[in-house]
Amino acid sequence: MATKLDYYAVLEVTREVSSDELKKAYRKLAMKYHPDRNAGDASAEERFKQINEAYDVLKDADKRAAYDRFGHAAFEGGGGGPGGFDFGGGFGGGGLGDIFEQMFGDMMGGRRGGGGRSAGADIQTQVEITLAEAFTGVKKSITIKTRVMCESCDGTGSKDKEAGVEVCPSCHGAGKVRAQQGFFVVERPCPSCHGAGRVIKDPCPACHGVGTVEQPRTLEIAIPAGVEDGTRIRLSGEGQSGGKGAPAGDLYVHIAVQASELFQRDGSNIYCRVPLRMAQAALGTEVEVPVVDGTRASVKIPAGTQSGEHFRLRGKGFSVLRSSSRGDMYVQVVVETPQNLSKRQKELLEEFEKEAGEHVKSSPEHAGFFSRVKDFFEGRS
Structure with missing residues (x-):
């Protein structure tokens, strides 16, 4: 397994970064590496995923505290990666309490459906809208690459469907095994079935035993009026399929509001x-x-x-x-x-300046400033 990068390094910030600076760094990098702006660039797509994963953790105070103390171990086994806010502002996870429960309880077990099967992975994508669309609200069609249930095997992963699937003899279908680590008993994914809780004798040729196949899918999402730049909308169950008997993951849509040439928005x-x-x-x-x-x-x-x-x-x-x-x-x-004055305009302004100098009350701030300057220098002599 590849070593995960430090979340702070991914977002190109220090560990002392404020929440506002963190948000600015995320927006800048997300726009730079967005797949729509880097079509066909696999490295940019991977970088985009890393940026979103890092921001999902560091933008939340509880998760950031857990990460600062335990590193990536605080979030291993979350099934779909670090949890986050859904659109309503609720947590995908429950803060530090859930993190410790994951670490010392169902560690690395992931969300599970019937038969002990893990849920499908979450998907991250970004949608750009104009300021006018953010004001009125808008519906957007997006196409995502996802995994859907394999029709050839009904999501079982077996060529003979249910007949070719057996309960894993190592974990007895639980998908996880217990291991002693010092004073703690930690649950980990079963090494025999990789957490699936089942063993496939003859894998399906269409999905190679996974139970899902990759397929593009088009969705229409409703973006409400008043949405702000950086908002993340959570669409429950619209992520990748987990196969037969397992729930699908979630789809997270990050909203990027384009800058306007006329207006600046503050809330x-x-x-x-x-x-x-x-x-x-x-x-x-x-x-x-x-x-x-x-x-x-x-x-x-x-x-x-x-x-x-x-x-x-x-x-x-x-x-x-x-x-x-x-x-x-x-x-x-x-x-x-005014610039590039005509001769007549210059004459008029010179007359105005002469008149203004004789009636200082017409420029009270000007007169007050130079009066204070005079007092300043006289006080030093």
Whole structure:
């Protein structure tokens, strides 16, 4: 068995990384190595799987603590790899209590169905959506490579179906054996049947005794309005088949929301930068701005508005997950300095500057700053 890489090294972070920095590192790497952007590159696909596995563990405080203390041994035998949040925010596992139960109880046994058979593996994939799709919600069709039950043997793995399957004589169908390790008795997969609990005499030629065959499958997933970048949706039972008598694994869909050229999102609030000419900011004006829902809104800019000021539009922000309410929109004014002036424009600005110098009240911050600068130097003399 290949040695697993350190989860922190996989995400290219240190062990002291904060949760926010961890999330940023994950998003960057997931986008870089996503299979859709690296078609036919097996190494990129494997890297993508490693990135998702590492993030599934380190983003959860309990699992991260267990990993820091016990390493990969804390999650061996989970059947489908490290557990995680489902879309509703619940755990796929139950925190440290379940981790210790796995280590010292059903260690490496995995989820099992009837007859002691292990559940199918979980599948990870990623879907990119636009900010507009995240606002309204959207349905997306995805095609995944998965394993389905072999029709030739009905998932038994035997050429003669049930007739060619016998209970494993080593573990008596349990799929696991007990071993003494110091003060503890640890259960491990049976070496004779590899945890299956059964022995196949004549393997099925179609699936080679596995009970499942690889096959592409297309699914339609509903992404709700208000979903955030980095959200993981769990589709129970849509992973790989575990064969006859065993439950299927789960499908985890990671949502990547594309950046917008107009808006920046912060939770349920939306920010939009609007450039103004110097005269517009000085005299006051009214501007029309785009809204994330595709409509327009009018914003009155009072005379004397300074660069960086915000104007709030209530209820014009982003949709809130599982709610009919919306956040707010903030319009940030950016006052631009004119460039490539004509001769006449320069003359007008020179006249304006001369007039402004004689009436300092028209630029209170300017006057106040240089007054403080004067006091500063006089105090040092």
